[in-house]
Amino acid sequence: MTKKDKSEKSERILDVAEELFALHGFDGVTIRQISNRAKVDVALANYHFGKKLDLFHAVFDRRAELLSSSRRELLQASSGKKQTLEQIIEAFLLPLKMAQQTGDPGWKNYLALLANVMISPLWSKAMMGKVYDIRVEEFITALKGAFPKAKEEDIHWCYHYVSGALALTLAQTGRIDKLSGGKCLSSDFDAAYERMIPFIAAGFREVCG
Amino acid sequence: MTKKDKSEKSERILDVAEELFALHGFDGVTIRQISNRAKVDVALANYHFGKKLDLFHAVFDRRAELLSSSRRELLQASSGKKQTLEQIIEAFLLPLKMAQQTGDPGWKNYLALLANVMISPLWSKAMMGKVYDIRVEEFITALKGAFPKAKEEDIHWCYHYVSGALALTLAQTGRIDKLSGGKCLSSDFDAAYERMIPFIAAGFREVCG
DNA sequence: CACTATATTCAACAAGTGTTGAATATGCAA
DNA sequence: TTGCATATTCAACACTTGTTGAATATAGTG
Numbered sequence: 001m002t003k004k005d006k007s008e009k010s011e012r013i014l015d016v017a018e019e020l021f022a023l024h025g026f027d028g029v030t031i032r033q034i035s036n037r038a039k040v041d042v043a044l045a046n047y048h049f050g051k052k053l054d055l056f057h058a059v060f061d062r063r064a065e066l067l068s069s070s071r072r073e074l075l076q077a078s079s080g081k082k083q084t085l086e087q088i089i090e091a092f093l094l095p096l097k098m099a100q101q102t103g104d105p106g107w108k109n110y111l112a113l114l115a116n117v118m119i120s121p122l123w124s125k126a127m128m129g130k131v132y133d134i135r136v137e138e139f140i141t142a143l144k145g146a147f148p149k150a151k152e153e154d155i156h157w158c159y160h161y162v163s164g165a166l167a168l169t170l171a172q173t174g175r176i177d178k179l180s181g182g183k184c185l186s187s188d189f190d191a192a193y194e195r196m197i198p199f200i201a202a203g204f205r206e207v208c209g
Numbered sequence: 210m211t212k213k214d215k216s217e218k219s220e221r222i223l224d225v226a227e228e229l230f231a232l233h234g235f236d237g238v239t240i241r242q243i244s245n246r247a248k249v250d251v252a253l254a255n256y257h258f259g260k261k262l263d264l265f266h267a268v269f270d271r272r273a274e275l276l277s278s279s280r281r282e283l284l285q286a287s288s289g290k291k292q293t294l295e296q297i298i299e300a301f302l303l304p305l306k307m308a309q310q311t312g313d314p315g316w317k318n319y320l321a322l323l324a325n326v327m328i329s330p331l332w333s334k335a336m337m338g339k340v341y342d343i344r345v346e347e348f349i350t351a352l353k354g355a356f357p358k359a360k361e362e363d364i365h366w367c368y369h370y371v372s373g374a375l376a377l378t379l380a381q382t383g384r385i386d387k388l389s390g391g392k393c394l395s396s397d398f399d400a401a402y403e404r405m406i407p408f409i410a411a412g413f414r415e416v417c418g
Numbered sequence: 419c420a421c422t423a424t425a426t427t428c429a430a431c432a433a434g435t436g437t438t439g440a441a442t443a444t445g446c447a448a
Numbered sequence: 449t450t451g452c453a454t455a456t457t458c459a460a461c462a463c464t465t466g467t468t469g470a471a472t473a474t475a476g477t478g
Contacts (some may be wrong), residue, residue: 007425023331027237031466041427046467048425112330119328121321122232124382136388156389157404161374163384168373173333175372179345180365195366195416202415203408216455240436250457255437257455 010048012038015106017045018059022113026056026123057127060117063099063110064131070095071135075142085201088142092162093193096170100189108172115171118163143204150208158204165196219257221247224315226254227268231322235265235332266336269326272308272319273340279304280344284351294410297351301371302402305379309398317381324380327372352413359417367413374405 016038020029031052035042049055074091099107117123136159143155172186184191225247229238240261244251258264283300308316326332345368352364381395393400 009426025234025236025329027234030464032464042466043428043468044426052466115328118384119324119377119380119382120234121380121382124384128384129387133388140388152389153392153400154404156385156393157401158408159388160377160385160393160401161370161405161408164374164377165370166373167377168328168369171328171330173328173330175327175333175337176365176369178338179342179349179368180361183362184365184369191362192366192369195363196370198415199367199370199412202411206407206411207404218456239434241434251436252438252458253456261436 007048009038009040009044013040013045013048013055014059014062017055018062018106018113019109021056021059022109022116025116026053031055059110060113060127061131063107067095067099068131068135070098072138075135075138079142083142083146085143085146085204086197088139088146089162089197089200091142092139093166093196096166097189097193111170112172115167115169118167143208147204147208154208158200158207161203162200165200169196216257218247218249218253222249222254222257222264223268223271226264227271227315227322228318230265230268231318231325234325235262240264268319269322269336270339272316276304276308277340277344279307281347284344284347288351292351292355294352294355294413295406297348297355298371298406298409300351301348302375302405305375306398306402320379321381324376324378327376352417356413356417363417367409367416370412371409374409378405 013034017029017034020034020037031045032042034055035045045052045055049058071092074094075088078087078091096111100111117127140155140159143159144150144152147155169189169192174186176184177186222243226238226243229243229246240254241251243264244254254261254264258267280301283303284297287296287300305320308320326336349364349368352368353359353361356364378398378401383395385393386395
């Protein structure tokens with residue numbers, strides 16, 4: 001707004017790259033596929049974003065800060081008195097549900113990309129540290145407050161399970177659709193989150209309580 | 210043994226391909242990288258396994274049947290009388306823990322590859338249906354037996370969370386190592402499974418009980 | 419208008435891609 | 449040994465990859 005209005009084409013590149021990276025991963029997508037679908041010359045991606053890897057980072061970072069700060073606000077909002085376990089979990093999950101509920105397909109793609117990064121050893125090390133790890137540390141600190149007597153390892157492992165369940169949800173593989181014979185839908189984030197919170201809460205209380 | 214002894218080199222190709230596919234995914238690996246590390250000519254992979262995609266299938270299928278049948282046996286072993294929830298969950302998880310505990314790095318790589326496939330919409334659809342889905346259906350049937358009054362959707366969503374937690378564990382991203390400051394290790398499957406069973410069981414009882 | 423910085427396209431490069439057919443090596447039966 | 453099937457290598461193909469430098473268009477400013 002004030003400084004620079006990103007050109008229309010450069011944002012189209014980001015959108016298309018987001019979608020294709022989410023679906024096929026970094027190596028499964030060529031710059032020509034991106035520029036073709038964005039109706040743009042091959043060289044333009046390079047002009048705006050540099051190397052292919054830089055473009056990937058640009059895509060990943062674009063929405064990372066929004067998600068991360070939304071998590072921080074929710075976590076701090078309830079941090080006055082002692083937080084309930086459910087409040088803590090919701091602060092972690094709700095921003096993702098809200099992002100999904102915007103209906104913006106860009107968010108859907110980004111969340112799938114995030115899931116992809118989370119589960120890859122290489123990409124996880126390269127990308128998650130920048131913005132997301134700080135939030136996770138706050139999240140874990142809050143959990144320690146809710147379970148003062150729990151062992152740290154127990155809390156970390158439980159968070160690990162949460163992270164996995166979340167990743168598979170964000171990935172929207174469509175597998176649950178098939179396995180349930182259509183009774184459940186990958187795209188139904190409401191259904192996924194509704195049950196995830198009590199599921200996780202009970203697990204935490206069992207292992208850490 | 211009886212029919213054909215696969216050549217030493219062809220198995221080396223499979224081993225190397227398994228490792229590289231697990232780490233970088235299908236598109237992140239070239240046949241030349243595989244053949245170089247296997248100290249074999251580029252054309253040999255094609256001679257033994259056909260196209261690159263066929264090689265990927267060969268890698269994925271090689272250990273799939275073992276894992277799947279191991280699950281079936283464990284699930285049937287306890288199916289005489291009414292199975293406890295913990296028994297059902299263990300039948301699903303134990304084969305993976307045992308595979309990991311062989312110490313064979315090939316198994317470690319395969320499980321990471323499996324995690325990768327599980328979380329990718331495209332690969333999941335293409336690969337999981339062949340061997341794994343049948344086992345999941347039996348698993349869910351057993352769960353229905355343990356929770357006769359539960360709604361089907363609840364059971365499917367809870368299984369979905371299990372599947373996600375499992376996938377992230379198999380992936381061994383090393384993220385928990387970093388976040389816990391070394392208190393937890395991705396490679397420590399014992400620690401992961403030990404807590405996973407009570408965590409999951411409590412979640413199921415809360416949502417489906 | 420002219421000037422300038424930014425945006426976009428064009429054309430091409432060197433390197434790498436999967437795949438293939440012919441040539442050679444290897445092991446095994448008669 | 450001779451044959452023969454399998455295994456492996458060699459050399460090359462047509463094509464795609466990311467990236468770049470020069471050329472051209474576009475928009476904003478004086």
